[in-house]
Amino acid sequence: MADGASRAGAEPLLSVRDLxxxxxxxxxxxxxxxxxxKAVDGVSFDVYPGETLGxxxxxxxxxxxxxxxxxxxxxxxxxxxxFNGASRGETGAGGGDGPHPNDVTRxxxxxxxxxxxxxxxxxxxxxxxxxxxxxxxSSVAEMLLVHGMTDGETRRAxxxxxxxxxxxxxxxxxxxxxxxxxxxxxxxxxxRALVLNPELVIADEPVSALDVSVQxxxxxxxxxxxxxxxxxxxxxxxxxxxxxxICDRVAVMYLGEIVEVGPVADVFxxxxxxxTEALLSAVPRPDPRADPDRIELTGTVPDPADPPSxxxxxxxxxxxxxxxxxxxxxxAWRRVLDFRERLRDGDLEVDAGAADRTAASGxxxxxGVRAEFDLPERLGDERAERALEAAIERLVAGxxxAAIERLxxxxxxxxxxxxxxxxxxxxxxxSACIRHRSxxxxxDLEGIETD
Amino acid sequence: xxxxxxxxxxxxxxxxxxxSGGVDPSVNTVGAIGTTLPLVALFVxxxxxxxxxxxxxxxxxxxxxxxxxxxxxAFTLILFVWYVLVPLYQNPRMxxxxxxxxxxxxxxxxxxxWLLVVFVGGLLGPLVVSAPEQSVLAGHQPPVYLxxxxxxxxxxxxxxxxxxxxxxxxYPLGTTRGGKGVFRSIVYGMRISVQIAFITTTxxxxxxxxxxxxxxxxxxxxxxxxxxxxxVVLSFPTLLMFLLxxxxxxxGLGMFIVVFSLFAWGGTARYVRSKSLSVSEETYVSAARISxxxxxxxxxxxxxxxxxxxxxxxxxxxxxxFLLAEAQLAxxxxxxxxxxxxxxxxxxxxxxxxxxxxxxxxxxxxxxxTILAFNFLGDALLDALDPEAAAEVxx
Numbered sequence: 001m002a003d004g005a006s007r008a009g010a011e012p013l014l015s016v017r018d019l020x021x022x023x024x025x026x027x028x029x030x031x032x033x034x035x036x037x038k039a040v041d042g043v044s045f046d047v048y049p050g051e052t053l054g055x056x057x058x059x060x061x062x063x064x065x066x067x068x069x070x071x072x073x074x075x076x077x078x079x080x081x082x083f084n085g086a087s088r089g090e091t092g093a094g095g096g097d098g099p100h101p102n103d104v105t106r107x108x109x110x111x112x113x114x115x116x117x118x119x120x121x122x123x124x125x126x127x128x129x130x131x132x133x134x135x136x137x138s139s140v141a142e143m144l145l146v147h148g149m150t151d152g153e154t155r156r157a158x159x160x161x162x163x164x165x166x167x168x169x170x171x172x173x174x175x176x177x178x179x180x181x182x183x184x185x186x187x188x189x190x191x192r193a194l195v196l197n198p199e200l201v202i203a204d205e206p207v208s209a210l211d212v213s214v215q216x217x218x219x220x221x222x223x224x225x226x227x228x229x230x231x232x233x234x235x236x237x238x239x240x241x242x243x244x245x246i247c248d249r250v251a252v253m254y255l256g257e258i259v260e261v262g263p264v265a266d267v268f269x270x271x272x273x274x275x276t277e278a279l280l281s282a283v284p285r286p287d288p289r290a291d292p293d294r295i296e297l298t299g300t301v302p303d304p305a306d307p308p309s310x311x312x313x314x315x316x317x318x319x320x321x322x323x324x325x326x327x328x329x330x331x332a333w334r335r336v337l338d339f340r341e342r343l344r345d346g347d348l349e350v351d352a353g354a355a356d357r358t359a360a361s362g363x364x365x366x367x368g369v370r371a372e373f374d375l376p377e378r379l380g381d382e383r384a385e386r387a388l389e390a391a392i393e394r395l396v397a398g399x400x401x402a403a404i405e406r407l408x409x410x411x412x413x414x415x416x417x418x419x420x421x422x423x424x425x426x427x428x429x430x431s432a433c434i435r436h437r438s439x440x441x442x443x444d445l446e447g448i449e450t451d
Numbered sequence: 452x453x454x455x456x457x458x459x460x461x462x463x464x465x466x467x468x469x470x471s472g473g474v475d476p477s478v479n480t481v482g483a484i485g486t487t488l489p490l491v492a493l494f495v496x497x498x499x500x501x502x503x504x505x506x507x508x509x510x511x512x513x514x515x516x517x518x519x520x521x522x523x524x525a526f527t528l529i530l531f532v533w534y535v536l537v538p539l540y541q542n543p544r545m546x547x548x549x550x551x552x553x554x555x556x557x558x559x560x561x562x563x564x565w566l567l568v569v570f571v572g573g574l575l576g577p578l579v580v581s582a583p584e585q586s587v588l589a590g591h592q593p594p595v596y597l598x599x600x601x602x603x604x605x606x607x608x609x610x611x612x613x614x615x616x617x618x619x620x621x622y623p624l625g626t627t628r629g630g631k632g633v634f635r636s637i638v639y640g641m642r643i644s645v646q647i648a649f650i651t652t653t654x655x656x657x658x659x660x661x662x663x664x665x666x667x668x669x670x671x672x673x674x675x676x677x678x679x680x681x682x683v684v685l686s687f688p689t690l691l692m693f694l695l696x697x698x699x700x701x702x703g704l705g706m707f708i709v710v711f712s713l714f715a716w717g718g719t720a721r722y723v724r725s726k727s728l729s730v731s732e733e734t735y736v737s738a739a740r741i742s743x744x745x746x747x748x749x750x751x752x753x754x755x756x757x758x759x760x761x762x763x764x765x766x767x768x769x770x771x772x773f774l775l776a777e778a779q780l781a782x783x784x785x786x787x788x789x790x791x792x793x794x795x796x797x798x799x800x801x802x803x804x805x806x807x808x809x810x811x812x813x814x815x816x817x818x819x820x821t822i823l824a825f826n827f828l829g830d831a832l833l834d835a836l837d838p839e840a841a842a843e844v845x846x
C-alpha cells in the first residue's frame with residue numbers, strides 16, 4: 001500500500017481541520033446553556049487517496065462523534081472538513097480568504113446530496129443497522145433509489161452483484177435482517193456502504209461487535225474491497241491489534257483531541273505519546289520473552305464537559321513530568337499526584353474509617369494514610385518527602401485545606417499548566433506531549449496543522 | 452468475475468441520474484388511488500344525480516342505498532386491501548415468518564378464524580341473507596330444538612308437542628317479539644360491527660400516527676403543545692360529549708363512530724411519538740440519512756412502518772372497547788333503535804328475558820366471542836410482530 005513518500009505530493013482526499021463538536025448542557029425551563037460537553041475539541045487529520053487511516057482511542061473519547069461530524073449526521077460546532085473527491089474538482093488548498101469551497105460543513109442541499117455518494121459509513125452495531133421490516137436487498141437498493149435510479153431491475157441487478165462480491169449470494173436479496181448472523185449483516189452493511197461507489201468509507205468500529213474469528217474474515221473482506229475499488233478508509237476502533245491489521249496510518253485520540261499521528265509501523269515500534277504507549281501495552285504480544293510490563297492507567301476518564309487543564313492526559317499519565325528540582329521515582333510521583341487530585345476533589349474518607357482499618361492504633365495515622373493511597377514509605381527526594389510528610393500530618397489532624405496547600409507547593413507538574421505543542425518526529429509521525437518540547441529544540445515544528 | 456455484466460455498482464454513471472428526485476410511487480399507492488377514484492365518482496353520482504329517496508344502485512336494479520357511512524366503510528376496505536393484504540402478499544417471506552410466529556398461539560388462530568367469520572358474514576351476509584322483517588304473528592319463536600310455552604307465542608310456526616312450541620329452521624335462532632329472525636339480525640349486526648371496527652381503526656390510526664410522528668419530529672415547543680393537546684383529548688368526557696350531540700343531532704351509527712374515534716386516538720398518538728423517537732435513534736435511520744434520503748422519505752419508509760406494526764396490537768385492543776360501548780349505549784336505549792346492531796338486539800330482548808332468553812343470549816354470546824377474539828388476537832400480534840424482541844429471546 002501507499003507509503004509516506006509517495007503520498008507526500010498528493011492532495012489529501014479528506015482534510016479535517018480543527019473540527020469541534022460541543023454539546024450544550026442546558027438547565028431550567030428556558031434551556032439556559034450552562035456549559036458544554038466537548039466531545040471533539042480541535043481535531044485535525046488527513047486521509048489520502050487509497051490509504052487507511054485508523055482513529056483509535058478508548059470509549060467516550062469522541063471517535064464516533066468525529067465520524068458523525070464528518071458526514072454531517074451531527075452538525076459540527078466549528079472547524080472545517082474538506083473533501084477533495086473527484087466530483088469536487090481540483091481547487092487546490094490556497095483558495096485565499098473565506099471558507100474553503102470544498103468545506104463539507106458549508107455544503108448546501110445539492111452539494112451535500114452528491115457528497116453522500118462519495119462518502120459512506122459502516123456502523124458498529126450490525127443488528128440495528130438494518131430496518132427489520134425491509135429485505136436487506138431493498139435496504140441496500142434504497143441508496144440507489146434515493147439518488148434517482150428509478151429502474152427497479154437495474155437496482156436489483158446491481159445489488160445482487162454486490163451481495164455476491166461481499167461473500168453472500170444473490171438470493172439473499174429477499175431475506176430479512178433477522179435471518180443473518182452479525183458477520184453477515186456487517187458484510188451487507190459493507191455492500192450498502194459501497195453501492196453508491198464512494199471514494200471514502202468511514203468504518204465506525206465495524207468489527208467490535210463480532211466474534212474474533214468473524215472479525216478476521218470481515219477485516220480481510222474490507223482489505224480486498226479496498227484494493228479492488230481503490231477506496232480510502234477512515235477506520236475507527238478502540239482495538240490496537242485491529243488497527244495494526246488494517247491501517248496504513250493511525251491517529252490516537254484522547255478526550256476529544258488527537259495526541260499522536262503516524263504510520264502504523266512507526267507508531268507501534270516507537271510510540272511517542274504516553275497514552276499511545278499505554279494503549280499499545282494492552283495489546284497481547286505473541287513473544288513470551290517480551291517485556292510483560294503492562295501500563296495500567298490510573299484514575300478515570302475525565303469528564304469531557306470539564307477537561308483537565310494543560311495536557312488533558314496529565315491526570316492519568318504514567319510519564320507525567322516533574323518540575324525543576326524534584327526527582328522522585330516516576331511511579332511514586334504519579335501516586336502522589338493522584339493523592340493530591342483526590343484530596344482536591346474531596347472524595348476522601350480519610351478522617352475515620354478508611355485509615356482506621358490499616359492503622360491498628362485506633363485514630364488515623366500517617367502510615368495508615370500512606371498505605372491507603374499506595375504511597376511509598378519514603379520519597380527519594382528530600383524536599384518532596386518533607387512536603388508530603390507535612391501534608392499527611394495536616395490531613396491526619398483533620399485540616400484538609402492546609403494539606404492541599406502544602407502538597408500543591410511542591411507537587412506541581414508543568415503538564416497541568418502547559419498545553420503541549422505538536423512535535424514532528426519525522427516521516428509523518430507526530431505527537432503532542434510536552435516531554436518532547438525540551439528535547440526537540442528545532443524550530444521546524446511542522447505539525448499537520450501547517451500542512 | 453462477471454465483468455461483462457453492465458449492472459455493476461462502480462459502472463453507474465451518476466451524472467445521468469442528476470436531478471431526478473427518486474420518486475417511485477409504489478404499486479400500493481397507485482392501486483389505492485386507482486380504486487378510490489371510482490368510489491369518489493360513485494359518491495358524486497349518488498349526491499348529484501340520484502334523488503334523496505332513490506336507491507344508489509337503482510339504475511342497475513339493486514335496492515342498496517348507500518349512506519355516507521357506507522362510502523367511508525368502502526374506503527377503509529380499500530386502504531385495508533392495499534396497505535395490509537397486498538403488502539402481505541408482496542413480502543411472502545415476512546408473511547410466512549409472521550404466520551409461523553402467530554400460529555404458535557393456538558387460541559389466537561381460533562380467534563382469527565372467528566373474526567374472519569364475522570368479517571365475511573358482515574361483508575357478504577347481507578347480500579345472501581335477506582333483512583330481518585317485522586312479522587307480529589311470528590313473534591317469540593324459539594330456536595331449533597328448543598321450545599317455549601304456547602301461551603307465549605301468538606302462533607307457533609313449528610311443531611306443537613305437549614303444549615310447547617318447538618323452533619323451526621326458518622328461524623334457527625328464534626325470533627324477537629316483533630318476529631324478526633335473531634340469526635338474520637346477528638348477521639346484519641356483523642356488518643355494523645365490522646363497520647365500527649374498520650372505520651374507527653382507520654380514523655384512530657390515521658390521526659394517531661400523523662399526530663405522533665409530527666410531534667416526535669417537530670420537537671421543541673410544538674411537541675410540547677401537541678402532547679398537551681393529547682392530554683386534553685384523553686381526559687375529555689367522551690360519553691357526555693356523545694350525549695350532548697345525541698340530544699342536538701340525534702344519534703346515528705356514523706355519529707357514534709366519529710365521536711368515539713375522534714376522542715380515542717390520544718393513546719395511539721402518545722405511543723407512536725415515543726416509538727418514533729426511539730426508531731429515529733436507530734442506526735438504520737442514520738444509514739438512510741447519510742444515503743441522502745430526505746426526512747419525508749425516512750419518516751414514510753422507515754419510521755412509520757416500524758411504529759405502525761407495533762401499534763397494530765394497540766388498535767386491535769381498541770376495537771372491543773368500541774363494540775362494547777356501542778352495545779352499552781344501545782342497551783341503555785341511547786342508540787339508534789332502527790339499527791340492526793347486536794346491542795340493539797340485546798336491548799330489544801331484555802324485557803322478554805324470562806321466557807325468551809335467546810333474544811339476549813345469542814347476540815350476547817356472539818358479542819362476547821368477538822371481543823374475546825380481539826383480545827387474543829392482539830396478544831398474539833404483539834408476540835408475532837416484533838421480530839427483534841423475538842430474536843433477542845432466542846439468543
